[in-house]
Amino acid sequence: MGADPDGAPVGRRVVLGLLGLGALGVVTGSRIQGGLSELLAPVQLRDPTGFTSLVPLGNTWRYYSVTGSVAPRDATSYALKVSGLVDRPATYRLADLEAMPQLSFTDDFHCVTGWHVPDVPWTGVRLAGLLDAAAPTAEAVGVRFHSFDGTYSVNMTLDQARADDVIIALRMYGDPVTHNHGGPVRIYSGSMYGYKSTKWLSEIEVTPNNDPGYWEDRGYPLDGFIGE
Amino acid sequence: MSESLGSFARFAPAERLVHRLVGLLMGVCLVTAAILYNGSIMMAVGHRHLVETIHVWSGLALPVPMVAGALSAAYRADVRRLNRFTPADWRWLRSRTRRDGTIAVGKFNAGQKINAWLVAGSTGVLLGTGAVMYWTGLVRLSWRSGATFVHDWFALGLGLLVIGHIVYAIRDPEARRGMRTGRVARHWARAEHGAWAEEMDG
Numbered sequence: 001m002g003a004d005p006d007g008a009p010v011g012r013r014v015v016l017g018l019l020g021l022g023a024l025g026v027v028t029g030s031r032i033q034g035g036l037s038e039l040l041a042p043v044q045l046r047d048p049t050g051f052t053s054l055v056p057l058g059n060t061w062r063y064y065s066v067t068g069s070v071a072p073r074d075a076t077s078y079a080l081k082v083s084g085l086v087d088r089p090a091t092y093r094l095a096d097l098e099a100m101p102q103l104s105f106t107d108d109f110h111c112v113t114g115w116h117v118p119d120v121p122w123t124g125v126r127l128a129g130l131l132d133a134a135a136p137t138a139e140a141v142g143v144r145f146h147s148f149d150g151t152y153s154v155n156m157t158l159d160q161a162r163a164d165d166v167i168i169a170l171r172m173y174g175d176p177v178t179h180n181h182g183g184p185v186r187i188y189s190g191s192m193y194g195y196k197s198t199k200w201l202s203e204i205e206v207t208p209n210n211d212p213g214y215w216e217d218r219g220y221p222l223d224g225f226i227g228e
Numbered sequence: 229m230s231e232s233l234g235s236f237a238r239f240a241p242a243e244r245l246v247h248r249l250v251g252l253l254m255g256v257c258l259v260t261a262a263i264l265y266n267g268s269i270m271m272a273v274g275h276r277h278l279v280e281t282i283h284v285w286s287g288l289a290l291p292v293p294m295v296a297g298a299l300s301a302a303y304r305a306d307v308r309r310l311n312r313f314t315p316a317d318w319r320w321l322r323s324r325t326r327r328d329g330t331i332a333v334g335k336f337n338a339g340q341k342i343n344a345w346l347v348a349g350s351t352g353v354l355l356g357t358g359a360v361m362y363w364t365g366l367v368r369l370s371w372r373s374g375a376t377f378v379h380d381w382f383a384l385g386l387g388l389l390v391i392g393h394i395v396y397a398i399r400d401p402e403a404r405r406g407m408r409t410g411r412v413a414r415h416w417a418r419a420e421h422g423a424w425a426e427e428m429d430g
Contacts, residue, residue, distance in 0.1 A: 006308075006312045006314070007312035007313045007314035007315070007317065008312065008313050009311050009312060009313075010311070010312070010313035010317075010341070010342075010345070011307075011310055011311035011312075011313075011341060011344065011345040011348075012311055012345075014342065014345035014346060014349055015345055015348055015349040015352065016349075017349070018346070018349030018350060018352070018353055018382075019349060019352055019353060019356075021353075022352075022353030022356060022357060022378050022382065023356075025374055025377060025378035025381075026356075026357060026360065026367075026371050026374040026375045026378055027371065027374055028374060029373060029374030029375070029376070029377030029378055030370040030371075030373035030374045030377070032377065033373065033374075033377045054266065055384065056265075056377070056380030056381060056384065061267065062264075062265070062267065062270075063267035063270050063271055064270065064276050065270060065271055065274040065275075065276060066274065066275065066276050066277055067274050067275065068273075068274045068275065069271070069272060069274060070274070110369075112364050112372075113361045113362075113364065113372060113376060114360075114361055114369065114371075114372030114373040114374070114375055114376035114377075115373065115376045116373065180267060180271055218277060219363075219364075220364065221364075221365075226369065227368075227369050
């Protein structure tokens, strides 16, 4: 170190060290985050200070909105339309949806960018049931979900929409879906990335095509299956 | 002319321009990062795609002035000074009385050197992990999860470094003048960067 009169090239070593650390973190980070998450989940669910949501400790939720602020809807103002290529269009109030048979299961929420929240308890109405009740016509190919944020919409094929783990979610963690999570009613699709699970759901439109939706127009894959 | 006699040239115009551009882009990156990361701010601001686009392109642009600075000989000379750690630098870091001037400090003290390279290295890491998160087809999902993990923590670390940098700047008007005008008072240089002042006096 003392041999060079100008000193050791510590700056270069710091940069290379950080780049190495970063690369190691990319490869192992998923497991580290999982471990941290298991340790911290009990704390985070009961954190009154909100501090744990400020630091990236464990697998935390991230809330997305693609428009300005979204006006909340409740049991009196909420309605879900089923429209498009169906023999029996319908409109459901929140109470109508709550009165239907409910499906409950626990599944992860995955964002395409990499973050995920494991073991979320979901409850809702199977989309397949609502589609059967609406009776899609012979020309029907896809389903378009519209959000009452006025901007967001996304598609699935009719077959994808009928999968067992696609629900019109009314509850998360045993409580009604909160506004920030897209409540009172959102889609949840267990096998697909989050951008397929439309928040603030206002309309399910049966369509003759499977056109790209909001994020697919901005580069995400048309079939949003997790791991693909 | 008395002022220029009592002052030293510290930063060349090219260096000040690089600093201004990096500062601006870094500020945009950090503000948009806070919006994208924090749920309450996100829900108030919304427009995720717009915020994300600004964040990504500011981030991609951030290293450009850092690298383009190398066109200036003064910038290259200062990068070299920042890179090299002398035995006095290590002593300065370990000393509890490092600010009293007993250990003659060169143009940059050891803290400034470390900060510079932590910022540079973190910028590189954030650039790489950010690219992986943005172009989702590049690597498999578990690596994207890892990239998100790394991006979050390095962003937090870099944010703290920038806040620390600003706090030191607020506390030292003469250091700010150096970056604003390019010149610093001789007495300030003697007190804060003794070895450099000696060098400048010839």
